[in-house]
Amino acid sequence: MITPGISVWVVDDDESVRWVLEQALKQAHMIPRCFDSAAKFFAALDDARPDVLVTDIRMPEVSGLELLERLGTREPNLPVIVMTAHSDLDSAVAAYKGGAFEYLPKPFDIDEAVELVSRAAQANSSGSEAENPHQPSMLIGQAPAMQEVFRAIGRLSRTSMTVLITGESGTGKELVARALHENSPRANKPFVALNTSAIAAELLESELFGHEKGAFTGADQRRIGRFEQADGGTLFLDEIGDMSPALQTRLLRVLAENEFFRVGGQQTIKVDVRVIAATHQDLARAVEAGRFREDLFHRLNVMRIEAPPLRTRREDILELARFYLAQAASELSLVPKTLTTEAAQLFLNYDWPGNVRELVNLCRRLTVTAAGREITAYDLPTELGGVVSESAGGAEWTSGLARWAAGRLASEANRPLLDEARPAFERTLIEAAMRRSHGKRLQAAKLLGWGRNTLTRKLKELGLDERYESEGA
Secondary structure, three states: OOOOOOOOEEEEOOOOHHHHHHHHHHHOOOOEEEOOOOOOOOHHHHOOOEEEEEOOOOOOOHHHHHHHHHHHHHOOOOOEEEOOOOHHHHHHHHHHHOOOOEEEEEEOOOOHHHHHHHHHHHHHHHHHOOOOOHHHHHHOOHHHHHHHHHHHHHOOOOOOOOOOOOOOOOHHHHHHHHHHHOOOOOOOOEEEEEEEEHOHHHHHHHHHHOOOOOOOOOOOOOEHHHHHHOOOOEEEEEEEHHHHHHHHHHHHHHHOEEEEEEEEOOOOEEOEEEEEEOOOOOHHHHHOOOOHHHHHHHHHHHEEOOOOOOOOOHHHHHHHHHHHHHHHHHOOOOOOOOOOEEEEEEHHHHOOOHHHHHHHHHHHHHHOOOOOEOHHHHOHHHHOOOOOOOOOOOOHHHHHHHHHHHHHHHHHOOOOHHHHHHHHHHHHHHHHHHHOOOOOHHHHHHHHOHHHHHHHHHHOOOOOOOEEEOOOO
């Protein structure tokens, strides 16, 4: 619901943004006032005060974050909406940390922006506060679905609320959980992660709650469980939907009473732990099917964050690929590889059923297997649409060559066949040898039956010298 008659001040050094917002706010019967710098805004603040402030985050002289900091002591209750074209988690977290009411990534829908201004004014009149995060964490994404994740992390940053993270396998649910922890009041305490489906059901109880010496065969000494390890901090329970009914009951008690017994123990252990759970399953359906306790589901589902699949955030694929290629190169002490235009398009066209995890693993594999500094379509697996350059059988490639030659002769091409075929033939064999030798020229030359100087000359003639420059001996 739009609130008419409210005073809205806009600070942005971009004239077009100021004009668009001013017109939209006027149409909504609000009273806008625009400034092209923070200095002019603060000068005007000496004589009046708006109901809502909308400010850009990156401006010359005084940035939007500096403006927020100064405003925090002068007008702590003024709701501020922060706009930015640099929509990553750090920007979102910094905005909330500065006391922002909301974070608005550019480009934005103008109707949504006006609605947000109205909500900010209503919240201000009811005395609600913005929530501030503790510190930024690493998550990558410009897609709208990831912006929702960033906002949720910011809003939850001053609480120790239980959170349920849902999403397909490989979408980065643990990264979201770590970001929630790192931007919470518990950031300086332990973050303990446990994949409940990776541990046998009979061992999971001891893993969670620990055990006393002699509790069962093989229990030679007392063991501290994950809940005690996470005391004061955060316990992340991945794949919570696979937990047995008996353990669900024990977990429910810990969430309700913050206490438990070690396996074989008689002493009550009290803990202060924030639980963040994750699953790729539909827990609501699991409740209906009797596989998951309804009361535990409601305990875990206080707040929910959906980790989006990679196929719904295609605008993030190449940025993620660059990041993980650089990360893999750093781990292996190599020069980071880049994608050719054709390879990048194949990345974008692929549906990534394994999500970000599949992308990470492929980037690591390509860092090792791609011979040159550029990753080409020949380097990609066939499921991504990669080109197979070597034929499976000897007769197959010669018959293909025969068909090509017959076609060229039938077309009465003016260029001699060998002049046209030899460069393509040599290029194919050179690229195969370079891939086999992982870019080592001397080894590739031996595979081809050439000397290294001959290979170097051929690479230059075929325009391949830059691709395989300084890629090994």
